[in-house]
Amino acid sequence: MSARHELGTLEASGLVQVAALEPELEYLFRHALVQDAAYSSLLKQDRRTLHRLAADTLLTLYPERQRELAAVIALHLERAGDPAAAAEHLVIAGEHALERFANRESLAFFDRAAASLADDDPRIDLRLRAALGAARVSWTFGSIDGPTERLGRALASGEERADPKLVGDAYFWIAFLRRMRGERPETSPTLKHAAERAAEIGRARGDPLADAFPNAFAGVGMMSTGQLRQGANVLAEALPPILAHGDPLSSAILSGLLSVTYSRLGEFAEAERSLAHAERLAQNGDPIAALDTQIARSSLLIERGDVAEGEALASTCAARSEELGALACSVASNVMAGIGHLARDDALGAKVPLERGDELAQVSNMESFRTLAQGMLGSVRTQLGDVPGGVAAWTLALERSHAMHDRSGEAMTLWQRARTRARATPPNHAAALADIDAATKLLEEMEARPSLARSLRDRAQILRALGRAADADVADQRSRAIGVELGLKDFAP
The missing domain is CATH 1.25.40 (Serine Threonine Protein Phosphatase 5, Tetratricopeptide repeat)
Incomplete structure (x- = not known):
């Protein structure tokens, strides 16, 4: 009997049903319990053999759909007991999910890929791709420390044998994540080394972004410590090649940061122009880029004096960030909402977003936002009757701001x-x-x-x-x- 005939018999018995006719005929079990029972009836070795056969068949029949089917192929190889073979397909699946802005899904694939690579696995490029993918996703969804350490370990396992582009990208992300953590090149040798290596490798490769990104982050560093005019000038000069050759997410985030700084300077026309760049870039569908532009918009509104509108937008962004699990966006939007409430002398309304922003800033090591949140919480707690708590928050904020300049x-x-x-x-x-x-x-x-x-x-x-x-x-x-x-x-x- 043919496979099609046997499938027809199973369908007639009610055990399976047609799931799709195009592009290929697909069947599903009608009930998960039936699937589990059928699967459990197989000997472990037979299961592994069938999983390996399924993976090999998919690779042979559909070579042009490898990216699309990478997650399924990886699952079969994992269940075939071959995690090393699954690792490459897990990285491909993560990259494919990242292209579709399925950030949580992509992070899970990259984590599984890293776990599948043994310490003595010589595939340094694959290890770097998994670490880079996780860094691109997880800095907005979790702690900055994890991806930074993973990138460092990947480089230490064989930088000299790796693709120079991947090495340069890894150093760039180490510098970026450390900068987001509040470190500065003047006081962090690791950050300084990473930024210099990224630029050095980029220049050797003829990369038009070799100097643009380090200069952009230097500008961001200036802005975050209060050198608003100098930072805005440096970032504005670095942005054109990034807008022309960089990825949309980084370009949108940097354009939004420039808009925030122009708003703080009171140059609202320039702020609107930078924000327009960010909003155009965010139209590609990336939810993080869209959130960042809305947070920048809320900052502009509050600085311009449209406080109620700005606070409402920041609160909406905070709720949306929680839905997406976008940690960095949640920190920024909650702190911005708290600032909006305080600008309207609403200490009670400021309490929850500022406490949430402070909590998440501590988890994600976003130090400058934590300083700002603590400073605002000092006023909130004092106004609400907790004078010792308020004084403690003010003291902590001032100590941190002095330490970080x-x-x-x-x-x-x-x-x-x-x-x-x-x-x-x-x-x-x-x-x-x-x-x-x-x-x-x-x-x-x-x-x-x-x-x-x-x-x-x-x-x-x-x-x-x-x-x-x-x-x-x-x-x-x-x-x-x-x-x-x-x-x-x-x-x-």
Whole structure:
């Protein structure tokens, strides 16, 4: 009897059913229990033999569909007891899933591939591909430490024998992940070495992005520590080749970061232009790129004074990030939502997103966001009656900002502490003035003009409370001049 006849008999008995007619005839068991019973009735060795036969048959009959069928082939080889043979197909399956933005699925494939490669397996390129795939996915879905360590181990297992492009990519991702963790080339020899090796290998290969990416991350580093103008200039200069030759996700993220920085400078037209680049790139369907652009949009709205709209958008992004399991996006959007609530003097509303942002920033080692969240939480907890908890959060944020040379985190912490101290019962206007003076000085140095306008407005109120009307008028006039010039929505012309 033919296989088709036997399948027809099984279908007539109700054990299997037709699943698809095109492009090939496919059958499924009607019930999982029947499938399990049939499978369990086979001897273990027979099962392995059939799995190997199934994998070999798929490879022989459909060589042009290897990427599409890689997950099925890998599963058969795993169950045939040959994890080494399965590893290559697991990497291909992960890369194929990544192309379709199936990020969780792709990460699972890359993890299985890494586990399938024995320590003495000589296929260094395959090991690097698995580590690189996991790095591209997991930095938005989990801790930064895991993929960084995996890349380092892969390089240590035989960098000199590997494809130079893969080696360069591995060093690039090590530098990128360490930069995202809050490290700086000046204080992290590992980050500096990785960035230099990535650029060196890229130049040797004639890669147009050899210097663009290191320069872009140098700009991001400047921006994250408060050198807004310098960082924006460096990143803006590095972006054109990245937009022309880089991958859409990196291009969208960097364009969004540039938009955020222009927003903080008060250059909203430039911010809109950068955001337009990011939004176009996000149209390719990558949910992470789309989330990043929306988070950048929420930042622009809050800086411009459309606080309620910006906070609502950030809260929507936070919910969407949780649905996707996008950890990095969840950190940024929750902290942004908390900032929006605090800008509207809503300490209670700020509490949950800031605590969530702080929790996830700690898990993912996103240090600059943790500093910012802790600084804001100091004000939230104090305003809600937990003064010791608030003081502890302020102290931690300032210690961290000093250690990381993070002027931005320091300025925001001091500014919010000044606002809280001025509105306490009883108020401590002298301490509030010392804080607001220090914050204003930092914001002026950073050229963070929207924040400067608002901190000067708060300074004027504190000065009036201290009976220094003339000084208050000067601060108020300057605050209004900046606010009107920038077109901030919370400053009437």
